[in-house]
Amino acid sequence: MxxxxxxxxxxxxxxxxxxxxxxxxxxxxxxxxxxxxxxxxxxxxxxxxxxxxxxxxxxxxxxxxxxxxxxxxxxxxxxxxxxxxxWTASVVLAGGLLAGAADTTAATAGSGDTIGTATSGTGTSATAAARACLERIAAGESIGALAHEEGRGTPDPSLIATRAERTDGGHALTGDKRMVLHGAGADVLVVTARLDGELALFLVDPVAATATPFTTIDGRSAAHLRFDEAPATLLAAEAEPLVREALDRAIVVLSAEAVGAMGELLRRTSEYAFTREQFGVPIGTQQALGHRLADMKIAYLKARATLLHTTALAEAHRLSAGDVAVLKAQVGRLGREVGESAIQIHGGVGMTDELPVGHLHKRILAVDALFGQADHHLRVLGAAAVG
Structure with a gap:
């Protein structure tokens, strides 16, 4: 392709x-x-x-x-x-699901059906809520966040345990969400939870969540969130297909971030290897380091080729779960290889906070940790192959 x-x-x-x-x-x-x-x-x-x-x-x-x-x-x-x-948290993750919810509920409302019950809102009201949030996110006036993962090392929507109960005023959510990018600073919070045994999508006022903020290893803001009967607006019921599609697309975009970091590591390491001298000659002229740089470039090109191929599949609406697993596994595995080689070629300075090298490696590792690490996706591929 x-x-x-x-x-x-x-x-x-x-x-x-x-x-x-x-x-x-x-x-x-x-x-x-x-x-x-x-x-x-x-x-x-x-x-x-x-x-x-x-x-x-x-x-x-x-x-x-x-x-x-x-x-x-x-x-x-x-x-x-x-x-x-x-940008990733607001535009890609929260925004992607809000856009999908708006389209889904609008189509449902247009068919004469409604979402939820008389006390939980209709397709029209859900569409209006999603559209209003989307407009603010698109204009940069609001920061969105997606609360989905629950610390199980997998983004699989079928394993979500956060539950939603119907109340007189709508719905109430109870459960814990882990590793929510920009979860403590968002004013638009999209949450996945189980309603009547099916995965559903909700909008929750961030003040209704108890946030434990922290900084990820690559410098992004994040939080663990606790919901204790938090009031919620239903955006989409039976939303598992919608969530899976949005997460697949988000993984493609996150993988692009990692590939960008890999490319910058390759550029900086090549430049350093042919600038840093030892015994009067650039260290990059040593055969062993030359081979190491070649291996880095091969790994980067393989990861980027996988990214572009998967992006083309997504654009053509031919993206499968297996394609996403291959991408996430390849980028995670090859990214670690590039990052470790970059640090080793730089030597001690590669570990310092004063140079971008270690931070770029941390970005790759942080992306790998989001929505299932490389090993998880390899297990997914293995199970599919034997199943």
């Missing part, structure tokens, strides 16, 4: 690269990550001005009507610059 970015997408990538090089150098990024918020409203506003928060959403929701290819094109650049702002 042939795949290349269009001229417009390459121009977008160049524009984003120039903006981040100018306004988001590594030293400034480190200061931002160390701040109380963990991200910069000024940088966020710059992303909004470039239209990056509106890329995937329909034009009638304030978006640009872009595709997953557009998201991947941008995410790869973000990964290479270690972006800490909540």
């Amino acid at each position: 042939d795949f290349t970015f269009t001229a417009e997408q390459n121009e977008l990538r160049s524009t984003v690269t120039r903006a981040l090089k100018r306004e988001y150098p590594f030293e400034k990024r480190q200061a931002i990550v160390a701040s109380a918020a963990g991200w910069s409203p000024d940088i966020w506003q710059r992303l909004v001005e470039l239209g990056l928060t509106a890329i995937p959403f329909a034009e009638d929701a304030g978006g640009l009507g872009g595709s997953i290819v557009d998201l991947v094109a941008v995410a790869e650049i973000f990964g290479s610059h270690l972006l800490a702002e909540p």
Whole structure:
């Protein structure tokens, strides 16, 4: 399958690269990550001005009507610059599910059905709620977060244990969510929970959740969330297919971040190897290191080829769970190989906080940990092969 970015997408990538090089150098990024918020409203506003928060959403929701290819094109650049702002959490994760919920409930309402009961809202009200949130996210006025994973090492929607109960005013959620990107700072919180035995999608006021905030190893803000009969608005019932599709697309975009970090590691390590001298010659001229650099490049190219192939499948609506598992496993395994080699070639300085090398490796590891590590997805592929 042939795949290349269009001229417009390459121009977008160049524009984003120039903006981040100018306004988001590594030293400034480190200061931002160390701040109380963990991200910069000024940088966020710059992303909004470039239209990056509106890329995937329909034009009638304030978006640009872009595709997953557009998201991947941008995410790869973000990964290479270690972006800490909540673009992935808000636009890709929360926004992706809100867009799917709005489309699903609108179609259901149009068929004459309703979502839930008389006390839980209708398809029309659910669509309105999702659309309102989408418009604010697309405009950069709201920060969204998805509370889905529950610490089981897998994103499998069938294993979600958070439960929803019907109440006189709608629904109430009880359960724990782990590793919610920007979960403590979001004002739009999308939550998966089980309603009558089926997976459903809810909108919850963030103040109704008890948040335990922390910083991930790669510098992003995150939180564990606890819901104790938290009031919730039903967005979509029987939402497992919707959630699976949105998570698959999110994994593709997250993998693009990791591949971007891999590419930057390869660039920096190659530059260092032919600048750093030992015994009067660049260390990169040593055969062993030359082979190591070649292995790094092969690993990077394999990961990027897998990413582009999977992106093309997603754009053609031919993406399967197996395709996503292959991508996540490949990027996780090959990314670790590239990161470890980069640190070893740099030597002791590769472990310091003053250089981006270790931070890029941490970004790759953090992406691998989200929505199932490489080993989990390899087990998924193995089970499918023998099943």
